[in-house]
Amino acid sequence: MTARYSWRAGVGFAVGAVLLFAVAPVALSDFRLSLLAKYLCLAMVAVGIGLAWGRGGLLTLGQGVFFGLGGYAMAMHMKLADAGPGEMPDFMQLYGQLDALPWWWRPFASPWFALPATVLLPMLVAFLLGSLVFRRRVRGAYFAILSQALAAAMVILLIGQQGTTGGTNGLTDFQGFFGYDLDDPVNQRMVYFIVAGVLLLLLAIARQLMLSRYGELLVAVRDSEERVRFLGYNPANVKLVAYVAAAGMAGLAGALFVPAVGIINPALIGIVPSIEFVIGVAVGGRATLLGPVLGAVAVAWAKTALSEEFPAAWTYLQGLLFVLVVAFLPGGLASLVRMVRRRRPPPDPAPVSPAPVVSPQEVRA
Amino acid sequence: MSGLVVRDLRVVFDGFAAVDGVDLEVAPGDIRFLIGPNGAGKTTLVDAVTGLVKATGSVRFGDDELLGRPVHRIARMGVGRTFQTATVFEELTVLQNLDIAAGAGRGALTLLRRRRSVPVSVEEALETIGLAGLRDKPAGALAHGQKQWLEIGMLLVQDVKLLLLDEPVAGMSHDERDATGALLRVVSADRTVVVIEHDMDFMRSFANTVTVLHAGKVLSEGSVAQVQADPAVQQVYLGVS
Numbered sequence A: 001m002t003a004r005y006s007w008r009a010g011v012g013f014a015v016g017a018v019l020l021f022a023v024a025p026v027a028l029s030d031f032r033l034s035l036l037a038k039y040l041c042l043a044m045v046a047v048g049i050g051l052a053w054g055r056g057g058l059l060t061l062g063q064g065v066f067f068g069l070g071g072y073a074m075a076m077h078m079k080l081a082d083a084g085p086g087e088m089p090d091f092m093q094l095y096g097q098l099d100a101l102p103w104w105w106r107p108f109a110s111p112w113f114a115l116p117a118t119v120l121l122p123m124l125v126a127f128l129l130g131s132l133v134f135r136r137r138v139r140g141a142y143f144a145i146l147s148q149a150l151a152a153a154m155v156i157l158l159i160g161q162q163g164t165t166g167g168t169n170g171l172t173d174f175q176g177f178f179g180y181d182l183d184d185p186v187n188q189r190m191v192y193f194i195v196a197g198v199l200l201l202l203l204a205i206a207r208q209l210m211l212s213r214y215g216e217l218l219v220a221v222r223d224s225e226e227r228v229r230f231l232g233y234n235p236a237n238v239k240l241v242a243y244v245a246a247a248g249m250a251g252l253a254g255a256l257f258v259p260a261v262g263i264i265n266p267a268l269i270g271i272v273p274s275i276e277f278v279i280g281v282a283v284g285g286r287a288t289l290l291g292p293v294l295g296a297v298a299v300a301w302a303k304t305a306l307s308e309e310f311p312a313a314w315t316y317l318q319g320l321l322f323v324l325v326v327a328f329l330p331g332g333l334a335s336l337v338r339m340v341r342r343r344r345p346p347p348d349p350a351p352v353s354p355a356p357v358v359s360p361q362e363v364r365a
Numbered sequence B: 001m002s003g004l005v006v007r008d009l010r011v012v013f014d015g016f017a018a019v020d021g022v023d024l025e026v027a028p029g030d031i032r033f034l035i036g037p038n039g040a041g042k043t044t045l046v047d048a049v050t051g052l053v054k055a056t057g058s059v060r061f062g063d064d065e066l067l068g069r070p071v072h073r074i075a076r077m078g079v080g081r082t083f084q085t086a087t088v089f090e091e092l093t094v095l096q097n098l099d100i101a102a103g104a105g106r107g108a109l110t111l112l113r114r115r116r117s118v119p120v121s122v123e124e125a126l127e128t129i130g131l132a133g134l135r136d137k138p139a140g141a142l143a144h145g146q147k148q149w150l151e152i153g154m155l156l157v158q159d160v161k162l163l164l165l166d167e168p169v170a171g172m173s174h175d176e177r178d179a180t181g182a183l184l185r186v187v188s189a190d191r192t193v194v195v196i197e198h199d200m201d202f203m204r205s206f207a208n209t210v211t212v213l214h215a216g217k218v219l220s221e222g223s224v225a226q227v228q229a230d231p232a233v234q235q236v237y238l239g240v241s
Helices: A002-027 A030-055 A063-083 A090-095 A111-135 A140-160 A185-211 A213-223 A225-230 A235-261 A271-284 A291-309 A314-328 A333-343 A360-364 B042-049 B071-076 B094-101 B108-112 B120-128 B144-157 B174-187 B200-206 B224-229 B231-238
Strands: B004-013 B016-026 B031-035 B056-061 B079-081 B162-166 B192-196 B209-214 B217-222
Touching (some): A030 A235, A030 A271, A213 A235, A213 B108, A271 A291, A271 A333, B079 B144, B144 B162, B217 B224
Antiparallel strands (some): B209 B217
């Protein structure tokens, strides 16, 4: 069984790689390809949500925070690299409130700090927050509300600190990405390939986590936390791992979103985008590996396509979609696939006899 | 093997003493039945021993004091329990349920890898509880009795030294009860077992010793015959049967 699984997974990854690396770049225009890069970044967030929510039952309604931390970390580095050594980024000079670079900007000038920070900073925040929250046994709706509040707080903070964060405008107008000119379509294509590769990598990590003993334990915690505790585990730690992993994935997604799309601002990381991440995952099928990815890409694509046609209607459509999926298809579109598959083969007639535990002879002995 | 020693245990909910100064000694290897009318404090006693509710007094298992420790620490000290309604992980298979139960001491690296083989203790437990043929079935698809056995199997692979079973045969057929009782005997060969039960036939067949609780206090204690002969017990609970 294990061998068949890994064989199928190998084929799946190969097909995914061919689609992303060979078919998409040929079939899509530069504009559409850069849109796809954006969708794939959102899909990375979805992979993490699938792990934390689908497998771990943690309704992470505030992934925008981690997406934003990763995105701003990358954007700060790119701004500083554009400005050149010792210079302030253009928007700081424009607002003219500062004489020198704030201390917390400075380390981001080094790629050796900024790049790891895009992943580690969100993970650290998730670790601190998760340690507090899970140990106090905050769960369910309370956890979701808390995540939302955090996303709102982060947006308020960013907007309030306009002089150092770019405020509502966020950070944008990047020229280069590690020395490559971002206006050049060839380099944009390179960014797309990096995004696609990282997404496949994150899928591989998520798959390993889901199939590992940890993945089984995570499902056990989701379904019966108390029982797991009586087996000698601390469920808080189990949840913390999934939460931190999801935060790292969201951070990496945010970091790649910046060169792929060219902007990061509070509107991209607040409550609404945080909910949109979750909608994509719910539509695709939260407990599966690929469901969240396909759902996130489909919803993001539909958003672009439909808001080109009917700008006002998209919000309602999105809400309707979410309600319909939650009400009638709690397993998401992935459960449709399973339903079809289950209907096809005849049920295997393995009669199961109730097994007496010990024979009566042993009882008398 | 260790025994359980409870001294002056008190559990108070909003001024109501659910367990009101219980003293209890369960010898190593004993099968002790806790009986008593509804509300006598049987389940609350087990909750206190396993760390689920706060209590005062003392609960010692072997050399270790259990009171005041978190649930998962007590579990790691070799104290395991089941619940009135069987709680297994319904979406996981029988094998996965047992494997998780066997793994509380696993390190991070083992956890992050896939299960390549079935641990010996899990294989043995599958045989003992008679579910070897159902190992790949989701636990949610098991019959009620089988879920209870799976729970007991999880305690076995968890390698607990003290099993606290809360009404393990409720809702079981006669054959299933006998099989469960036999399982308890096998299990108690090198473990201490405490069973909360309402089923008097089951108690007569399989109890070594019995403690009768009433209104949070110990009413009577002894062998099945002694307890049944106790007029106080007859009055509050057993009736003359």
